[in-house]
Amino acid sequence: MDTQSKSNITAVSDAPPTVCSACEARHGGVCAALSSAQLIELNRTSTKRHFDAGSEVIGQGEQTVGYSNILHGVVKLSKMMADGRQQIVGLQFAPDFMGRPFLKESNLTAEAATNVEVCAFPRVGFERLVSETPDLEHKLHQQALKELDEAREWMLTLGRKTAQEKVASFLYLIATHIDPTQPFKKTFDLPLSRADIADFLGLTIETVSRQMTKLRKENVIVIENNRHVIVPDQRRLRMAGGVD
């Protein structure tokens, strides 16, 4: 899984490192702010890492050891109360940046929802690069604002929507985020279990199940083998989710 070469002659090279040229995250990701020289510099300490579905990327309260870009897969961010109640507070997709800049320890748990590939950077080097590169901080700022917009949108879903609307909103979110190259994917595999979906929507597993069945019976979606979803009509799904 670690197919990456860490050697790159410093010299007069002005092409980006091979790994970076091939990287899916470069287009929309934070690395787009970096010059070839900076990519070479960052690439010297970066490693490609794999997380199996279900494995923990970082735990609530743990020290931040590094940051990363998601190359492939879905990561869930969650918070837990003392008594075990859990809320998923966000999902991250390629080419999102992962990690909370400027904080020593994580205030949430990040867990691979599917198999996940990331390009990981050690903390110190990356933070130095950020402080030296205003364009990079600008990119990170933009992503933080995007995540803030999404979190607030989801607060409306959590606070004011019915169970039916919540489930439809979730399916709409997945359809619009699962493939970075398409604005809406009509066909996809759910990256989360019913239990995770419940934790994301503030519902129980049973309610999620029933609402899925209802959306299926109303022909808003087709489900095959539990995880595979087909959305025949994007507009109907938006309506069902109360998405404006």
Add this chain to the structure above:
Amino acid sequence: MDTQSKSNITAVSDAPPTVCSACEARHGGVCAALSSAQLIELNRTSTKRHFDAGSEVIGQGEQTVGYSNILHGVVKLSKMMADGRQQIVGLQFAPDFMGRPFLKESNLTAEAATNVEVCAFPRVGFERLVSETPDLEHKLHQQALKELDEAREWMLTLGRKTAQEKVASFLYLIATHIDPTQPFKKTFDLPLSRADIADFLGLTIETVSRQMTKLRKENVIVIENNRHVIVPDQRRLRMAGGVD
């Protein structure tokens, strides 16, 4: 209310403008990133503005005409669905920065919850200053991350807490934010009506009322004249709110 003088001789002055020296927002606010020269520059176009409680600062979908720093008062940020359901997605207190950088139009409504004083900056000039001043963008980035942390914390409240815990969490939030100079204020006036509190917590007015009464009967809080709250024991309030 507009007691501000806009004149400041450019010359060799290296002291911050008088208005800025007296400004409460300077200490923790984004202006702290600016040099005296930059403060003088920004101050040339900034105006102190007042909003009466209940008046709209900016509406969902409106063009961003400027940004501002809250000097005094509480601003509520809300989102509304097509059918009128409303969710308050955040509260802002002095010395918070208001406005969504880098977006042409607002994706939410900002409304003065109490009487509010702000220091307002026209959009274009401020954006130029941001692009020229990495420290200022860093400050804005930090505030965006702080708001993101708070939004996610609130998602846990909205998705997983009981009505009782929600109301206690709200009171705790106010007690810890209403006075920027104190970590916890034992005595305060509620900046929101019961209707607004309901919209913030994803509850109805009646449920908020009943839970307030319950917290009162359990001696977690004392309420005088509807709006005035006394918290005898910070720990008990945290417990009631499931705050960790």
Add this chain to the structure above:
DNA sequence: AAATGTGATCTAGATCACATTT
């Protein structure tokens, strides 16, 4: 066997209808 679906029953919070307070 672990995840998902579904029926029966329960209950927290919504809804409806007023009373009370500021």
Add this chain to the structure above:
DNA sequence: AAATGTGATCTAGATCACATTT
């Protein structure tokens, strides 16, 4: 008179208990 409080009733979603599917 507008905001708040509270009783009576209702209901969406939770809980409990299994059946079914992968």
